[in-house]
Amino acid sequence: MITIKVPCSSANIGPGFDVVGLSLSIWLSLQVNITTTTNTPTLTYPLNCKITYEGEGASHVPLAADANLITRTALYVLKCHGQRTFPPTTHIHIINPIPLGRGLGSSGAAVVAGVLLANSVGKLGLSKDRMMDYCLMIERHPDNVMAAMMGGFVGTYLKELDPVDMERKEIPLAEVLPEPAGGEDTGLRPPAPPLGIGHYIKFGWAKEIKAVAIIPDFEVPTATARGVLPDVYSRKDMIFNLQRLAVLTTALTRSPPDAELIFQAMQDKVHQPYRKNLIPGLPEILASVTPQSHPGLLGICLSGAGPTILALATHNFEHIAEMIMTRFKQEGITCRYELLEPAYEGAQVIES
Numbered sequence: 001m002i003t004i005k006v007p008c009s010s011a012n013i014g015p016g017f018d019v020v021g022l023s024l025s026i027w028l029s030l031q032v033n034i035t036t037t038t039n040t041p042t043l044t045y046p047l048n049c050k051i052t053y054e055g056e057g058a059s060h061v062p063l064a065a066d067a068n069l070i071t072r073t074a075l076y077v078l079k080c081h082g083q084r085t086f087p088p089t090t091h092i093h094i095i096n097p098i099p100l101g102r103g104l105g106s107s108g109a110a111v112v113a114g115v116l117l118a119n120s121v122g123k124l125g126l127s128k129d130r131m132m133d134y135c136l137m138i139e140r141h142p143d144n145v146m147a148a149m150m151g152g153f154v155g156t157y158l159k160e161l162d163p164v165d166m167e168r169k170e171i172p173l174a175e176v177l178p179e180p181a182g183g184e185d186t187g188l189r190p191p192a193p194p195l196g197i198g199h200y201i202k203f204g205w206a207k208e209i210k211a212v213a214i215i216p217d218f219e220v221p222t223a224t225a226r227g228v229l230p231d232v233y234s235r236k237d238m239i240f241n242l243q244r245l246a247v248l249t250t251a252l253t254r255s256p257p258d259a260e261l262i263f264q265a266m267q268d269k270v271h272q273p274y275r276k277n278l279i280p281g282l283p284e285i286l287a288s289v290t291p292q293s294h295p296g297l298l299g300i301c302l303s304g305a306g307p308t309i310l311a312l313a314t315h316n317f318e319h320i321a322e323m324i325m326t327r328f329k330q331e332g333i334t335c336r337y338e339l340l341e342p343a344y345e346g347a348q349v350i351e352s
């Protein structure tokens with residue numbers, strides 16, 4: 001059996017829009033079995049792949065190999081290597097505790113899991129760096145996928161693609177592959193991604209800092225949350241974010257953490273203000289939970305594209321979470337919360 005584990009992630013951490021990501025301790029898990037016996041009659045499955053699924057999204061996530069994001073991604077990678085199906089017969093059991101569309105990188109984890117899946121079942125021998133190129137052809141903002149693949153707290157940038165590569169069909173129109181990449185088989189091998197699209201650096205992380213994720217019970221699709229952002233920003237707002245991000249990445253490595261410094265360094269003017277209409281109560285929550293009102297709190301932000309709120313803290317976790325959940329309740333929104341830690345090791349493949 002092959003077990004593939006990929007952590008969830010929180011992108012942006014305030015000012016680092018599309019730049020920084022923090023992998024966190026909720027794990028998407030794939031259990032993969034390949035049945036090679038030929039003497040017993042076996043059922044045949046489209047593309048040789050049977051999917052079973054439990055966890056978040058179980059009622060509606062597609063189980064057809066050419067429609068499910070994980071297996072669509074794997075088929076794209078396999079096809080780039082001249083393999084048009086999964087090996088007969090591949091059974092993938094997906095266990096997904098990462099809530100979908102909440103800003104905890106469920107699609108990034110699914111894309112990373114799909115690339116790792118193809119690498120394992122296709123025996124492709126790709127390095128993690130090369131696998132990132134495939135991930136980045138599918139999800140074009142690197143923060144979630146890089147954190148999920150590499151683990152820990154990461155800063156990223158993308159090499160700009162040339163116009164020919166931008167035309168390629170696996171570049172998403174929305175946030176994920178626009179159509180079943182494995183389904184319509186033209187017989188052509190898709191071109192491999194350019195080399196070295198994504199670059200990253202792992203920052204340190206002060207061990208006493210934990211992440212409280214307050215997860216509302218509604219979804220905000222990333223595509224919708226990107227659709228409300230402007231195309232152009234003022235110099236003033238860009239400088240505001242750059243100043244804070246430069247301080248934040250080191251401030252989060254220092255022990256003991258400086259709450260005043262971190263709280264201010266997690267302020268943002270690039271994405272959170274524009275997303276307030278998608279997340280009732282967002283401006284009030286971000287303004288009302290402070291290190292003064294809630295000792296132990298270091299900083300607070302929208303997690304990824306939302307609606308989850310991420311509070312970084314050293315103690316008083318339950319109190320901080322209760323306060324935010326109470327505020328959401330005034331808007332008629334119920335939430336749950338999880339106390340998470342960085343997933344330092346990133347995505348893993350275990351063969352047994």
Ligand SMILES: Nc1ncnc2c1ncn2[C@@H]1O[C@H](COP(=O)(O)OP(=O)(O)OP(=O)(O)O)[C@@H](O)[C@H]1O
Nearest residue numbers: 069100101102103104105106107110221222304305
């Ligand atoms: N385990 C999974 N299996 C299949 N599809 C998945 C899985 N996880 C996520 N997806 C797909 O990704 C979509 C959610 O992606 P979206 O980018 O909108 O949100 P997110 O990744 O959870 O949040 P964010 O990008 O803000 O962190 C789901 O609706 C589903 O189509």
Ligand SMILES: N[C@@H](CCO)C(=O)O
Nearest residue numbers: 011017018222304305
């Ligand atoms: N940086 C991305 C993360 C979501 O995938 C955003 O905030 O839109």
